[in-house]
Amino acid sequence: MGFESVPSLPLEGLETVDAARRPVPASPGTTTTPGAADRAALRTDSARANGAATASPAPPDLKVVPLPVRRAEPGRDTPAAGRSSIIVLLQQVQEQHGYLPRPEVVRCAGEAGISVAQAYGVASFYNFFKLTPPGQHTIRICQGTACHVQGAQGLLERVQSELGIQPGETTPDGLFSLETVACLGACSMSPAVVIDGEVFGRVTSRQVPRILARYRRRK
Template sequence: MTNVSEIRKKTKLIVKKYSGDKSALIAVLQDIQEAFNYLPKDALATAAKALGIPVSRVYEVATFYTAFSLKPRGEHVVKICMGTACHVRGAAAIQDKMERTLCIKPGETTPDRKFSLETVNCVGACALGPVVVINTEYHGQMTMAKVDKIIGKLKEGGAQS
């Protein structure tokens, strides 16, 4: 776990990269999330101070955009595409299956912090539908059987296929 002083230090460096430009708030938050895999509260407070923006406004932006998470996310972020093409090709069944397999709902993280489940409104890879994106890897033509296979592999700690 990253400690508070490290979070503050890293956040200040990120803000510095944008020369403290207030309009860069979203980019700053994106960088913070990339650094910590989520938006730690201390980072938001530090960024607010360094940018000269009220914390309430930073919090508003951080909770408005779905790309941001205020909770620590798992080692593997599983995103199920909910685009129209995936929907008509059965994304809902894949989602149900994924929820059953991981025992969590979208927006949640497994207790062992191994997996986070998210839904995303179209990843723009409709030819592969239904699609699941795990970390940065696209898994196309998903089936329930494939869910077992892929998650099983990741649980063992193996590399993604």
């Protein structure tokens, strides 16, 4: 697994409360803020005196109130809230299926209250989400600094050429999936490759066909 920068998401569960719109308590003895009320009245009077069509409202007293996270409701929530909840829904689907089948993406989009295109936009933005079924064997090639200086790029190109796929893709026979990662935690064995959890260290491009053949035999 690698680490990626995640774009800032819209803040969810935050609501602005305009104190100017809150009903003023009517009970006797309730105190108000005379200074603020007087200033607002003065502004209104001043605007009227200047011939303005409408008076400027007093500056709102904004307060941020945290709300509990919940799923978006179609037709009610904002697109931003839907985009946040779609990530959680898609994660659940991928845990169950290993990738995101289209019918499930459509269902999640409906639950999140966003369009299918928006759901696919989120799914394709994050490398974590797989839109195609994973291959029988998953090859992860490290592209971290230690591996890079030891020739990881040439190794990756050799695997790409042997399999005819790019990182993030699966071979047409469904046998291999190819991924790149930032560091496998085996820097002392760089360049490193992991296939189905099995670690190969100090791998050279010449060894690639032999390693792949080993997994082809395990079909």
